[in-house]
Every structure is written in C-alpha cells, then in structure tokens.
Amino acid sequence: MDTLRDAPLGQLVRQFWTPNSLRYPEEKAGFEIPAGLKPKPVNEDIEKGSDNDQQSEGHAEKAAPDGVILVDWYGADDPENPQNFSVGKRAWITFVLFWMTFAVYGVSSMYTPSEQGVMQAFGVGVPKAALGLALYVLGAGLGPMLFSPLSEVPALGRNIPYIIPTTLFLILSIPTAVVNNYSALMALRFLTGFVGSPAVGTGPASIQDIYPFHILPLGLTVWMIAAFTAPAFSPTLSAFAVMNEDWHWSLWVIVWITAPALVLMWLALPETSAPKILLRRAQRLRKLTGQKNFKSQSEIRQANLAVGSVLRDALLKPIEISCLDPAIMFAHLYIMYIYGTYYSFFEAFPIVYAGSYGFNLGEVGLSFIPIAVGTFIGAGIFVLYMGMYVKPVYMKKGPQPQEFNLIAGLYGSFALPVGLFIFAWTARASIHWIVPMIGNAIFAGGAFLIFIAVFLYLPMSYPQYAASLFAANDLFRSCFAAGAVIFAHPMFVNLGIGKGVSVLGGLGVGGVIGIWLLWCFGAALRARSRFALSQ
Known part of the structure; x- marks a missing residue:
C-alpha cells in the first residue's frame, strides 16, 4: 500500500x-x-544554500x-528514505523505469522501417524521410534540459516531471500514428520526443536516489541495458508490422508499448x-x-x-559546469560521438544488409539484434568486473576517487574502434553477413562499457546536479545523433561504407587517448575546478 x-x-x-x-x-x-x-x-x-550540499538529504x-x-529521517533505518527501500521495491521501481526508458528510446528507431513508406506517401527523398528520426532524437535531447532540472526542485520531486510529460507523450503518439500530412508528422515526432524525454534524462538520477553507493553501478547497468537495447530491438518489432500492413503501423506499436508503462507509472511509481x-x-x-x-x-x-x-540555479548551473569544467566537457563530447555513431547505423544498415546482402525489410530489422547481443555481453563483463575487482578494492581500501569508475570504459574504448573497423571493411557481398554483425556487437559492447563508466563518473562529480548533468549529456549526444542521422546517408553513399565508417573509427581512436588522459589527470582537473565539491 x-x-x-x-x-x-x-x-x-x-x-x-x-x-x-x-x-x-x-x-x-x-x-x-x-x-x-x-x-x-x-x-x-x-x-545560504551552499553549492556544497549533497543531492540526497540523507547524506x-x-x-x-x-x-x-x-525534519529529517526518523533513524538510520527509516523506511521512507529511498536509500532504505526494500530489495523488492527497488526492483519494482527499476522495472518501471526500465520499461518506460525502453519505450521512449525504442520510439526513435521504431520509425525507421516506415521511412520508405513515408517517401512514397509524401513524395519526399531520403533526407526528409530520415528527418522523422532526427527530429524525435533532437526533441528527446532538448526536453531533459527543462524537465530534469525541474525534478531537482523539492516542491516538484521526480514524479511530477515524469508523469505529466509522459502522459502527453502517449496522447501525442495517437495522432502521430494516424496523421497523413508530412509537416504534421514531423512536428508530432519532435513533440513526442520532447515530452517523452524525462525517462531518458532523469532515469539515471532516479536510480541514484534508491541505490546505495556500493550497488549503484548494478542498478544503473539495468537501466542502461534498456537505453542501449531499445533502439536495436525496435526496428525488429515494427518492421514486420510495416511489411504486413503499412507505414502507419510502426507508429501504432509505439502506443501499444507505452500505454502499459504509463499505467504502471500512475499506479505504482513511488516518489524517490x-x-x-x-x-x-x-x-x-x-x-x-x-x-x-x-x-x-x-x-x-x-x-x-x-x-x-x-x-x-537548477536550469543554468549544469550548462555552466558542462562548458567550463574540461573533464565534464570531454565526457559529454565522447558520449556524443558514440551516440551519433550508433544512430548513423540506422542509415548504414539498410545500405549494407538490404543493398549488399539482399535482406528484406524485416531481415534488416533483425540485423540490429547483434547490437543488443553486444550490449548484454558488455553488461555481463561489467557485472563480473564489479564483483571480482571493484568490490574487493572497496572492501579493502574504501571509497576511491571518481576516476576509479572510468576503468571499465578504458578497456571498452579499445573495443569500440575495433568493432567499427571490422564492420567497415567486411560489409561486402563477398564476405558472409555474420562477420560485419560481429563487428557491430563488439562496437556495442565497448560502447556500453564507456557509457556506464561515464554515467557513474558524472553524478559522483557533482551529486547535487546529477539529474541536470545527465540532461546536459543527453542534450549533447542527442543533438549530434540528430545531425548524424541526416549526414550519415550521404556520407556513406559518397564515401562508401568502408571509408565512411572508418572515419568514425578514426574518431574512436582519438577517444581512446582522451579517456586515458581523463583517467590520469581527471583528479587534478577536478581539484582546479571552481565547481568542485569540498571533500
């Protein structure tokens, strides 16, 4: 009750x-x-409302x-303290957030099987059809800049900025599924992305609310599996519907997935x-x-x-930190690059798997599954790493500097460009299609390890602005991903898949250098930052 x-x-x-x-x-x-x-x-x-106050009033x-x-907690074991929630209650909250995050992230790529139908229905070319994906991603990046800082205002809490926009998200998804006007479709795609964004931008902060420090990485891992696998699974879910009906049906799938999640949020998502x-x-x-x-x-x-x-303070401070703290800025830029590369695949895969291997629409949707497989492998590696390395270190030496959280990402940074180069130079008819898919899986595993490392690094640097920093990160990566959706197709057509993906792989090599430098010198950068928390 x-x-x-x-x-x-x-x-x-x-x-x-x-x-x-x-x-x-x-x-x-x-x-x-x-x-x-x-x-x-x-x-x-x-x-005075010092910037040194912690986000959670229990700490x-x-x-x-x-x-x-x-008025404080009634004791160390106060059941209303989110840090004291039972295992079952934490699992339930994580499940609801997982479902909603899967729905909101999945909506972005669920549209892609409809692009051919949109081109035929409205007489537009590839760039204009792809705009439906780009505008949704852009809206999902802009929305958290409003909703996530509001979730840090005590009078509102987490639930109000969740429930009102998400309700609007479901309402707007219905006209999006029936509209027969190109301009209206694009406007609705942007608006649904914007109002659906709280699950994307504030989800990690809600996870931080309920999980004690020593198991926070595991809770965040579960949430990130939803964020990473949803865009990979969604084209599969919608592609066969589009093949058997018409392009509208991919947008109806969005309603079917979102409605049960919204009911759960209204009925059983407690304030955190x-x-x-x-x-x-x-x-x-x-x-x-x-x-x-x-x-x-x-x-x-x-x-x-x-x-x-x-x-x-809630709206502007995170932007100020992101722009003036070099460690935070690099974290945003690195995630931005990875996210943009991920979304460029939605333009690359039809060229490779339909053009070179003759896959039909449903089979092209299935070609995204290796990304989900790579994500699960990366998550499994991270869980083993937490149990076999991180936990013993904490038990023996106590809490470590924030840069300790980057170690998983250090190794993931090598896997990411390796996967891209494998995909780039094996995606041809003369080589079996499973080989480039293996490259996609390696990329996804490395990208997941980097994401989880950075997503642990950000809130521990500035806990009181955790939700807003996640929102700023979402803005950076979503804006670049929206641009990547537009420039990826002409880049891959003009350069070819080999050279085009190699350009992205080369940037990944630069990211290896950057994250290792952050690991070595991040503590020094934080010590010099005027935003640094007093220790």
Missing part, C-alpha cells in the same frame, strides 16, 4: 478525493513525534536556524526524491502539531531565495 500511496494516482486520491485514505505514519492514531526532532544549531552554509550534515525544528519526501513529511508534521517551525532541509535552504533564483 505504501507504493500505491506514494505513486502519482495515490497522491491525487489523497489530495482531491479522500484525504484520510492511504495514510502516512504521522496521520495515524497514536503517532508520537520522535524525540530527536528538536532545534539544531545554526549552519551558515545551509542558510549530508543537517542544521537549522535557531527556533526551527529540522529525498528532498521531496522530507518536504511532505514537514508539511504533515506542521498540520499535526499546528506549529510552523517544522521545516525540511530544502525549505531552510531556499527560504531566502526567490522562485526565479531556484529555477535559474
């Missing part, structure tokens, strides 16, 4: 229909306020001005933002006691800040 109570629908029921249903402990008869809730000494950093020293009673949970608790204690001096950490921190200042 707690999960239902804390989910968006449960909160609506409490707010507008039956306030006395789905009660919290503070609202039940016989509740006694813990003795530990008493005024705390003044802490100037807290009062920092708490203090309050004189006369204010700071610690500041939001404590803010609600403070409000309940004020109502219970009639005393206005019960306040949460976020209320104390933001007491003297205007709403505009809070939003400006």
